[in-house]
Amino acid sequence: MKPLQHPAIEDVTVEGILHALSDPVRVQILKEIMRSSAPKTCSDFLNLPDRVVPKSTLSQHFRVLREAGLIRSERKGVELHNTPRCEELKPRFGQMIGAILTAYAEEYAEGKGG
């Protein structure tokens, strides 16, 4: 199958990152990929806590995250192992990604509380 391509850090754009993170499903995916010590696969997200996501849609979401430079996908047998690239991105984007994820986390926390 055609090899997956990941942008070099210098080709990653702020615009691409913001677009990728302006979708709640993609944010859930990225947060879980970052939280988990083991790599996550596409199928791990077919049943989110709040909705079912078709696999074709999930595949697109992963592509957006990958092309934005936020995750790395490696083929392992029949599945794709996805890991975060946030450490690579930190020198270039500083606290931006962390600040965004923190803001999302606080927003959801407020939503639950009231």
Add this chain to the structure above:
Amino acid sequence: MKPLQHPAIEDVTVEGILHALSDPVRVQILKEIMRSSAPKTCSDFLNLPDRVVPKSTLSQHFRVLREAGLIRSERKGVELHNTPRCEELKPRFGQMIGAILTAYAEEYAEGKGG
């Protein structure tokens, strides 16, 4: 004319802010509104350094920024005076917006340098 409506701070969403800031024209507009000591109008942006933007398109961009909670628009005579709401947003979103604008600024700086 129908009064312009601005979301209350508690109704502003991270998703809305990221969507608003994932467009380069809107980022240019917001940065200039923040930089300028005087309020800016829609027509101030008809001729951007790198492109011409039709006024109907500009009107939509301002609406997106306004509904995202990033700017406040007040009618002054025939024109709209737009001012930033970033100070209001800071307690809720911390460094997020600043980190995003800093990342954009550094990206453009690199682009010029090489």
Add this chain to the structure above:
DNA sequence: ACCATAGTTCATAAAAACGGAACAAGCGAA
């Protein structure tokens, strides 16, 4: 009233996202 200016809304076209169906690729068993 008339005209000029600032901005919005409408109508339509172009672009992007969604999602089911078909497809491709890897793995194990026979």
Add this chain to the structure above:
DNA sequence: TTCGCTTGTTCCGTTTTTATGAACTATGGT
């Protein structure tokens, strides 16, 4: 190898969003 199963991608029609010229509304000056 071939079959069956699983994972993920691609195709394609539908829906949603965005872009923009044209028409319209609102305000101010003369």
